[in-house]
Amino acid sequence: MNRLMVNIMFAFIWMFLQGNMHLYAFFEGFFLGFIFLFITRKSTEPTPYFTRFFKVIWFILYFIKEIIVSNLKVAYDVATPGYFMKPAILAIPLDCKTDLEITLFANMITMTPGTWSIDVSDDRKTLYIHAMYVDDVDTFIKDLKNGLERKLLEVMR
Amino acid sequence: MNTILEIIAGVLIVSGSIFIFLTAIGLVKMPDLYTRVSVTTKASTLGVGLVIVGTAVFFHDLAVYSRSILIVIFVFMTSPVSSHMIGRAGYLDGAVLWEKTKANHLEGQYDLKNKSLKNYYENKE
Numbered sequence: 001m002n003r004l005m006v007n008i009m010f011a012f013i014w015m016f017l018q019g020n021m022h023l024y025a026f027f028e029g030f031f032l033g034f035i036f037l038f039i040t041r042k043s044t045e046p047t048p049y050f051t052r053f054f055k056v057i058w059f060i061l062y063f064i065k066e067i068i069v070s071n072l073k074v075a076y077d078v079a080t081p082g083y084f085m086k087p088a089i090l091a092i093p094l095d096c097k098t099d100l101e102i103t104l105f106a107n108m109i110t111m112t113p114g115t116w117s118i119d120v121s122d123d124r125k126t127l128y129i130h131a132m133y134v135d136d137v138d139t140f141i142k143d144l145k146n147g148l149e150r151k152l153l154e155v156m157r
Numbered sequence: 158m159n160t161i162l163e164i165i166a167g168v169l170i171v172s173g174s175i176f177i178f179l180t181a182i183g184l185v186k187m188p189d190l191y192t193r194v195s196v197t198t199k200a201s202t203l204g205v206g207l208v209i210v211g212t213a214v215f216f217h218d219l220a221v222y223s224r225s226i227l228i229v230i231f232v233f234m235t236s237p238v239s240s241h242m243i244g245r246a247g248y249l250d251g252a253v254l255w256e257k258t259k260a261n262h263l264e265g266q267y268d269l270k271n272k273s274l275k276n277y278y279e280n281k282e
Contacts, residue, residue: 079179086257086259087195088258091278107238110241111233112202116198126276130194132192132195
């Protein structure tokens, strides 16, 4: 059975035992259930749940950092006279295969200010994006692939 | 304790409004449609996010927390899709790129008659 479902079930059991139906009790139960599952992980079949759990949290923090950094970059360009930007429309070769991965990747690119996705080619191997700060085309594509896409795929797979 | 929370909430809401204000300036200042779309995502991510988090901190109430989490999730789910659709429609309609744009890999890849989009790297390998 899926570890996440077991953990959520523990949280609900904790809520009923406590007798209050609050969100705090749910998170308390989730946390305690997580510790319990973590302690007993050796006696059950191996599962990627724990490493993936921390990876997801790490990825969310990384993504928030990306949003803040690129926000400040764009805000600086808007607030000062003149333009610092070097915009370009680029083709990114995709390592993402499934619909969900491509959708998430494209939406994350759009969510970080300064870059947004235009379209996916019909054979789903290229994503066309518009970027505002491109110093060098090849290094920009490499950075995006090694940064956001690799981290996203680590979480998804 | 309450004054500290109020100060934190005030700082968050004011900085969020500053980001939304900068977006409004950028909408006027930017030279073409593509950079305008880039700039507007700022309002929907950090701007709305900071204002919502500030509101949640100010009320310090479970009902407000859960609703603000939902609002942030919905805004983050819907705003990229809309800006993507606006930009793509603009490109297909022939919106002019800024003259200092460095590269355009999309040029000549669209086939409007058959409604298909070619792979940029197909012929290069």
